[in-house]
Amino acid sequence: MFTSLSDRLSATFKNLRGKGRLSEADVDATIREIRRALLDADVALPVVRAFTGAVRERALSDEVSQALNPSQQVVKIVNDELVGILGGQTRRIQFAKRPPTVIMLAGLQGAGKTTLAGKLAHWLTSEGHRPMLVACDLQRPNAVNQLQIVGERAGAFVYAPEPGNGVGDPVKVARDAIEVAKTKLHDIVIVDTAGRLGIDEELMRQAADIRAAVNPDEVLFVIDAMIGQDAVTTAQAFNEGVDFTGVVLSKLDGDARGGAALSVASVTGKPIMFASTGEGLTDFETFHPDRMASRILDM
Amino acid sequence: LSQDTLDEATWEEIEDTLLLADIGAGPSAELVDRLRERVRVLGTRDPGTVQALLREELLALVDPQMDRALNVDGEQKPAVILVVGVNGAGKTTTVGKIARVLVAEHRSVLLGAADTFRAAAAEQLATWGSRVGVETERAEQEGADPASVAYRAVERGVQEGTDVVLVDTAGRLQNKVGLMDQLGKVKRVAEKPLGGRPVDEVLLVLDATTGQNGMQQARVFAEAVNISGIVLTKLDGTAKGGIVVAVQRELGVPVKLVGLGEGADDLAPFDPEEFVDALLR
Ligand SMILES: Nc1nc2c(ncn2[C@@H]2O[C@H](COP(=O)(O)OP(=O)(O)OP(=O)(O)O)[C@@H](O)[C@H]2O)c(=O)[nH]1
Ligand SMILES: Nc1nc2c(ncn2[C@@H]2O[C@H](COP(=O)(O)OP(=O)(O)OP(=O)(O)O)[C@@H](O)[C@H]2O)c(=O)[nH]1
Ligand SMILES: [K+]
Ligand SMILES: [Mg+2]
Ligand SMILES: [Mg+2]
Numbered sequence: 290m291f292t293s294l295s296d297r298l299s300a301t302f303k304n305l306r307g308k309g310r311l312s313e314a315d316v317d318a319t320i321r322e323i324r325r326a327l328l329d330a331d332v333a334l335p336v337v338r339a340f341t342g343a344v345r346e347r348a349l350s351d352e353v354s355q356a357l358n359p360s361q362q363v364v365k366i367v368n369d370e371l372v373g374i375l376g377g378q379t380r381r382i383q384f385a386k387r388p389p390t391v392i393m394l395a396g397l398q399g400a401g402k403t404t405l406a407g408k409l410a411h412w413l414t415s416e417g418h419r420p421m422l423v424a425c426d427l428q429r430p431n432a433v434n435q436l437q438i439v440g441e442r443a444g445a446f447v448y449a450p451e452p453g454n455g456v457g458d459p460v461k462v463a464r465d466a467i468e469v470a471k472t473k474l475h476d477i478v479i480v481d482t483a484g485r486l487g488i489d490e491e492l493m494r495q496a497a498d499i500r501a502a503v504n505p506d507e508v509l510f511v512i513d514a515m516i517g518q519d520a521v522t523t524a525q526a527f528n529e530g531v532d533f534t535g536v537v538l539s540k541l542d543g544d545a546r547g548g549a550a551l552s553v554a555s556v557t558g559k560p561i562m563f564a565s566t567g568e569g570l571t572d573f574e575t576f577h578p579d580r581m582a583s584r585i586l587d588m
Numbered sequence: 589l590s591q592d593t594l595d596e597a598t599w600e601e602i603e604d605t606l607l608l609a610d611i612g613a614g615p616s617a618e619l620v621d622r623l624r625e626r627v628r629v630l631g632t633r634d635p636g637t638v639q640a641l642l643r644e645e646l647l648a649l650v651d652p653q654m655d656r657a658l659n660v661d662g663e664q665k666p667a668v669i670l671v672v673g674v675n676g677a678g679k680t681t682t683v684g685k686i687a688r689v690l691v692a693e694h695r696s697v698l699l700g701a702a703d704t705f706r707a708a709a710a711e712q713l714a715t716w717g718s719r720v721g722v723e724t725e726r727a728e729q730e731g732a733d734p735a736s737v738a739y740r741a742v743e744r745g746v747q748e749g750t751d752v753v754l755v756d757t758a759g760r761l762q763n764k765v766g767l768m769d770q771l772g773k774v775k776r777v778a779e780k781p782l783g784g785r786p787v788d789e790v791l792l793v794l795d796a797t798t799g800q801n802g803m804q805q806a807r808v809f810a811e812a813v814n815i816s817g818i819v820l821t822k823l824d825g826t827a828k829g830g831i832v833v834a835v836q837r838e839l840g841v842p843v844k845l846v847g848l849g850e851g852a853d854d855l856a857p858f859d860p861e862e863f864v865d866a867l868l869r
Contacts, residue, residue: 328613331799334604397797398822398850399676403707429850430684430715431708438707454715486825513676517610517799519827540675543761545801568675568706 311359316348319363330585332548333521336555344370368582374551375578380535380560385506388476389421389467393503395496395531396511397523398484401539401565403432405511406481407439408565408573413477414444421475423466424449425459425499426483436481443570446475459483459495464502478503487526496531508533509562512549514541520549521556528557538576539565550581594633599624602642609830609867610799619645643864649833650860654842659788659816660690666698666745666753668782670738670775672813673793674805675759678821678847680709682793683756684716685847685855691720695751700741701726702734702774703758713756720852734758734770735777743781755787762808775813790815791844796822796829806835815839820858821847828867 311319320341327337347353347366356362384390392409394402403426410420422440424447426432433453440447448466451457463480470478480503485492500508510533512520527533536557538550541564554561561581566572599620606616619642626641660667669686671679680703687697699717701724703709710726717724725741727733738755745753755778760767779786792815794802809815818836820829823846832843843858 325613328607329800331610331801334607397825399678399795401676429712430680430719431712434711435706435708442707486822488826513795513797515674515795515799515801516797517802517827517831518608519610519797519825522826523797540761542764543674543801544763544804545799548799 311348311353311363313349316345316363319348319360320345323367326586327548327551330546330548331517331520331552332585333518333552333556335521336552339555340370340374340551367586371551371582371585372578374555375581376554376560376576377578379575379577380562382562383506383534389470389478390476390507391467391478391480391503391505392507392509393480393482393500393505393531394509394511395482395527395533396484397486397513398429400484400511400513401537402426402484402511403435403439403481404568405509405537405539405563405565405573406436406479407443407445407570409479410440410443410445411570412573418477419475420445420477420479421466421470421473422447423463423478423480424451424453425463425480427451427453427457427459427462428455428483430454432481432483439570446473460498460502463499467503480505487523487530493526493530500531505534507535509535509537510553510559511537511539511565512553514538514547514549515543515545516549520552524553524557528559533557533559535560535562537561537563537565538581542566542572546585546587547581548585551585594627594635594638598635598638602638605868606830609828610802611830611867612800612803612834615834619649639868643868646833646864646867647860649837650864651836651842652860654836656817656842656844656858658686658844660695660752662788664782664785666742666750667789668742668745668753668755668778668787669789669791670755670757670778670787670813671791671793671819672757672771672809672815673759674761674795677759677793677795677798678819679703679759679793680712680716680756681850682791682819682821682845682847682855683713683754684720685852686845687717687722687754688720688852689855690752691722696749697722698741698745698748698750698753699724700738700753700755700778702738702741702755702778704730704732704734704737705758709756709758716852735774738774738778739780742778746781762805768808768812771809772812789817791817791819792841793819793821794829794832794835796820797825797827798829798831800831802831803834803838806839806841810839810841815841817842817844819843819845819847823866824848824854829863830867
C-alpha cells in the first residue's frame with residue numbers, strides 16, 4: 290500500500306543505507322519529497338506546511354532513529370498522519386429523533402450537488418426510507434427539471450413548486466417543503482441548492498437563510514476532487530456561511546489525486562462522509578480515509 | 589514583497605504566491621530559479637524591481653503574442669465550434685455566452701445539443717438559446733446518439749447558411765476511454781456535412797478552481813479532439829486558474845476566453861496582463 294511513496298523516496302533513502310539512523314539533513318530531504326508529492330496532489334499549501342511540520346517532528350524523534358527500518362518508519366508516519374486528518378472512522382448520517390430528517394446540500398457551481406441528491410434518494414430508498422427531494426436551485430437554467438428527472442430515476446417524490454430559471458424564492462420553497470414532507474409522510478428531506486461562490490456574500494446569505502428555514506440534521510458540503518489550492522478558501526467560506534456538518538468528495542472516478550480531501554478535512558475539522566464516483570445513481574460510496582491516503586500519496 | 593532585502597523568506601513568499609495560484613510545484617520552482625538568477629545578475633535588492641521582474645517572467649510564460657481570436661471568420665459557412673470538457677466545468681453556460689457575443693456582432697447562430705446524456709442538459713442549452721435569441725437543434729429523446737445530433741446541427745447550419753454553429757457536448761472525465769472515443773466520433777461526424785473540412789474551433793472548458801489535474805485534462809482532450817482554444821471559467825471566484833500557464837506552454841493552445849459569472853454577459857476575452865496581475869494580487 291505504501292510502495293508508491295516508497296518508490297518516490299527510495300532515491301532519497303538510497304544514500305542512507307547502512308547509516309543506521311537518519312540525520313536532520315536526511316529527514317529534510319525526505320520532507321522535501323513529501324512536500325512535492327502533496328503539492329502535486331493539490332493539497333493546499335498551508336496544509337502541506339502544517340503536515341510536513343508534524344511529520345518532520347516525528348521523523349526526528351526516537352520513534353524513527355530506533356526503528357529497524359527508518360525509511361519505512363517515515364512512510365508509515367506519513368500515512369498515519371494522513372489517515373488521522375482524513376478521519377479514522379467514517380461517520381454515518383445523523384437521523385432526526387422525530388422525522389423528517391433534513392439533509393441540505395451546498396457547494397460551488399457544478400460540484401455535483403444535484404446528482405448527489407439523486408444518489409442519496411436512491412440509496413436511502415433502498416434502506417427503507419421515503420425521501421423527498423426539494424428543488425431550491427431556482428437560479429441555474431433548468432436546475433429544477435434536472436432534479437425532477439434525477440428524482441424520477443431514483444423513484445423519489447420531488448417537491449418543485451416553482452419553475453426556477455430566476456423565478457421563485459428558494460427560502461420559501463425550503464420552508465414549505467418541511468410541512469409538505471410531514472403531510473406526505475416522507476421521513477427524509479433532501480434540499481438541493483444552487484451553486485454559489487464562497488465570496489458571493491448575497492448568495493451565501495441565501496444559503497444560510499435556507500439552512501435556518503429547514504433546520505437540517507446534516508448540511509453536506511459537496512466538493513469536486515479536482516479542485517486545487519482554492520479548496521481552503523472555499524471550504525472556509527462555506528463552513529462560515531452554512532456551518533456544514535459533513536463533506537462529500539465528488540468525481541472521484543477521475544484521475545485527480547484529490548488532495549482537497551486533506552485540505553478540507555484539515556482546515557474545517559469536518560468529516561468526509563461520502564465519495565461520489567460517477568454520473569449514475571449508484572456511483573456513490575462511503576468515504577474510506579485509508580484508500581484516500583494512498584490515493585493522495587500514489588505518485 | 590514587504591522586505592527590502594531578498595532573504596530566503598522573500599523567495600519563499602514569491603514561490604507561495606505562485607503555488608497558491610495553482611501554477612504547480614515544478615513550474616513555480618523553475619520560475620523562482622530563473623528569477624533568482626536574474627536578480628543575482630542584476631545585483632538588485634529592490635522589492636519593486638523584483639516584483640516587476642516576476643511579473644515580466646510570468647507574462648512571458650503566458651505569452652501575450654498568441655492569437656486569441658475565435659476562428660469564426662473562415663471562407664466557408666458555417667463556422668463550427670465544438671465545446672468540450674470535464675463534468676460541470678461550464679460548457680453549456682459558455683455556449684450560451686458565446687452565442688450572445690456572436691449575436692451582438694450580428695451573426696446568425698445555431699446551437700447543437702450534443703449532450704444527450706445528462707438530465708435536462710438539452711433543456712438547459714435550449715433555455716440559453718432562447719435567452720440570447722437563437723435556435724437549438726436537439727434530439728427527439730434523451731439518450732440519443734450525440735454524434736447524430738451534432739451532425740444534424742451542422743447540416744442544418746449548412747442548409748440555412750448560418751454563420752456559426754455551436755455544439756455543446758456532455759461532460760466527461762478524461763480517464764473514461766469510452767467517453768473520449770465517443771467525443772472523437774462526435775467531432776468526426778460533425779465534420780461530415782462540412783465536406784471534409786475540420787471544425788473551426790474545439791474549445792476546452794477548464795474550471796479555474798481546477799488544480800494540477802487540469803494539465804491531464806488538457807493533454808487527453810487535445811489527443812482526442814485536437815483542441816484549438818481554452819475557455820477558463822469561474823474566474824469570478826477566488827481561484828486564479830494558474831494551471832492554464834502550464835497547459836498553454838505544453839500544448840501551445842491559447843486561452844481565448846474567460847468566464848466571469850453565471851450571466852449571459854459574463855464572458856470576456858482572455859487578457860494576459862489582467863490574468864497575471866490577478867495572479868500576483
Ligand atoms: N464523473 C462524475 N461526474 C459527476 C459526479 N457527480 C456529478 N457529476 C457530473 O458533474 C456535472 C455537474 O453535476 P451537478 O449535479 O449538476 O452539479 P451541481 O453541483 O448540482 O451544479 P450546479 O447546480 O450548477 O451548481 C454533471 O455532468 C454530473 O453528471 C461524479 O461523481 N463523477
Ligand atoms: N461563478 C461562475 N459560475 C459559472 C461560470 N460558468 C458556469 N458557471 C456555473 O457552473 C455550473 C455548471 O455550468 P454548466 O454550464 O452547466 O457546466 P457544464 O460543463 O455544461 O456541465 P455538464 O454539462 O454537466 O458537464 C452552473 O451552475 C453554471 O451557472 C462562471 O464563469 N462563473
Ligand atoms: K479569481
Ligand atoms: Mg445543481
Ligand atoms: Mg452542460
